[in-house]
Amino acid sequence: MHTSFFKGWKFAAAAIGLALLSSCAKIGRYAEEKADNAAYGNIRGAQEAGLGESDPFSIGQTNAEIVRALLDMDRRQENAEILSLSDTLAIAMANSREYQFRKETLFIQALSLSEVQKDFNFNYNASAGASTEMTSFKDGTTESFGDNGVNADLGAGISRTLATGARVSLNFSKNLFGYFTDPDASSQNSALTLNIVQPLLNGFGPLVTKEPLRQAERSMVYATRDFKRYQQDFVIDIASQYYSVLRASDQLVNARKKYESAVLNRERSESMVKAGRIPDVQAAQTRLSALNAADSWTLAKSNSESAVDNYRFTLGLPIDLNVEPDPAELETLASKGLVEFDITLGEALSSALTNRLDLVNARMQVEDKARKLE
Numbered sequence: 001m002h003t004s005f006f007k008g009w010k011f012a013a014a015a016i017g018l019a020l021l022s023s024c025a026k027i028g029r030y031a032e033e034k035a036d037n038a039a040y041g042n043i044r045g046a047q048e049a050g051l052g053e054s055d056p057f058s059i060g061q062t063n064a065e066i067v068r069a070l071l072d073m074d075r076r077q078e079n080a081e082i083l084s085l086s087d088t089l090a091i092a093m094a095n096s097r098e099y100q101f102r103k104e105t106l107f108i109q110a111l112s113l114s115e116v117q118k119d120f121n122f123n124y125n126a127s128a129g130a131s132t133e134m135t136s137f138k139d140g141t142t143e144s145f146g147d148n149g150v151n152a153d154l155g156a157g158i159s160r161t162l163a164t165g166a167r168v169s170l171n172f173s174k175n176l177f178g179y180f181t182d183p184d185a186s187s188q189n190s191a192l193t194l195n196i197v198q199p200l201l202n203g204f205g206p207l208v209t210k211e212p213l214r215q216a217e218r219s220m221v222y223a224t225r226d227f228k229r230y231q232q233d234f235v236i237d238i239a240s241q242y243y244s245v246l247r248a249s250d251q252l253v254n255a256r257k258k259y260e261s262a263v264l265n266r267e268r269s270e271s272m273v274k275a276g277r278i279p280d281v282q283a284a285q286t287r288l289s290a291l292n293a294a295d296s297w298t299l300a301k302s303n304s305e306s307a308v309d310n311y312r313f314t315l316g317l318p319i320d321l322n323v324e325p326d327p328a329e330l331e332t333l334a335s336k337g338l339v340e341f342d343i344t345l346g347e348a349l350s351s352a353l354t355n356r357l358d359l360v361n362a363r364m365q366v367e368d369k370a371r372k373l374e
Contacts, residue, residue: 038117039110042220046110050221050357051228059107067094070317080324085242088315088325092238095316102230109223116216119161127155151175165209166198207374214371218364225357241314246330248300248307255293255300262286262293 040057047054066087073081083091093099130152157171174190198204269286272278309319317323343351353359 035111035114038114039107042110042113042117043106043224046217046220046224047228050224050360055228057103057106059103066090070321070323073321073323077322080322082326083323084326085239085329088242089235089238091315091317092234096234097316099234102227106223106227109220113216113220116213120210120213121160123159125155125157125159127153129153161209163206163209164198165204166196169195171195211372215368218368222361222364225361229357238314241311242325243330243333245304245307245311245325246327248304249324249327250330252297252300252304255297259290259293259297262290266290 036059043057044054047057070081070091153173153175155171155173157169159167159169161167171193172191173193266283266286266289269278269283273280273283308324311325312319312321312323315323341348
C-alpha cells in the first residue's frame, strides 16, 4: 500500500513539475514582454523630452526582407541589381553591426532606467514553498512518505521608497505544519509586519533620495540625443559613399570617352604624317596623349571597381553580389541644384551652439556636476 502510494505520489509530483515548468515559461515571457514595454516607453519619453518628438524604435532587425531578397539573387546574373538611395540606407541600417550595437546600447540604457524606477514604484512579491521528509528502509521493501507531515509556507508583500528616503514595506506570511496530511493534528500561524525605515541624516530628503532616478532619467535623455546624432552621421556617411560610387562611375565614363577621342586623334595624325601634311613630331605628341589617356582610363576603372567593392562591404553584402547604385540618383541630385542658405556666420554659430545635440548634452552634464556637489 505504501509502495503504490509512493508511485502515485511520484506521478503527481511529475505532473506538478511539468505544470510548474509551463507556468514558469509563461511567467518568463510575460516578464520579458513587460520589461520590453517599459524600456520602449522610456525611450519614447526620452525622445519627447530631449528631441521634442518621438521616432519609431525597435531593437529587432528592420528591413530584413530586402536583405533576404538580395542574398537570394543569382550570383551569375550579368545585369547588376540597381539600388536606390533609400534602399541603400535601409540595407545599411539592417546589416550594420555598429548600428545594431548602438540600438542595443540605447535599449540597455532604457532597461537600466526601468530598474531604477522600480524602487520608486509599488513593488509586489509573493512566495510559496512546501517541505516534507521521506523514510526509506535499507532492505528497500517498504517506503513511507509523509509520516512527518507536509509543511507549507506562504507569503506576500508590497514595498515602496518615498521621496523623503523612507523605505516602507508591508509583508504577510502564513506557515502551515502538517495541514495537508493530518489536518486534525496540524498547526498554523500568520504574521503581518509593517516596516518603515526613515534616514534622518545621510540620505534624507528628495534631493538625495530621488537623485538616482533623476540622474537615470537625464542619462536616458543624453543617450537618446547621442543615438539621434549617430543616426544623422550614419545617414550622411552612407549617402556620401553612395554618391562617391556614382562619381567614380561617371569619371570612368569620362575617362573612356577621353581615351577614345585620343585614339581617333592619334590615328588622324598618323594619316596626316603619311600624307606629308604634318611632321612626325606632332604625331608623336598625339601618341603620347593616347598612352596617357589609356593610363587614366585604367586608373579610373580600378577606382570605380574599388568604390563598388567598398560600397558592398559597407552594406554588409558579399563582394561578389552584383549590386550597384542607381545612376538616376545623380541626375536627380543635379536637377535639384545647390541650396543656398540665407544665414550669416553669426547666426550659424548661434544656431549650432543652441541646437547641436552633443553641446546640449555637455551643458546639462555640467548641471549634473553642480547638483551632485550640492
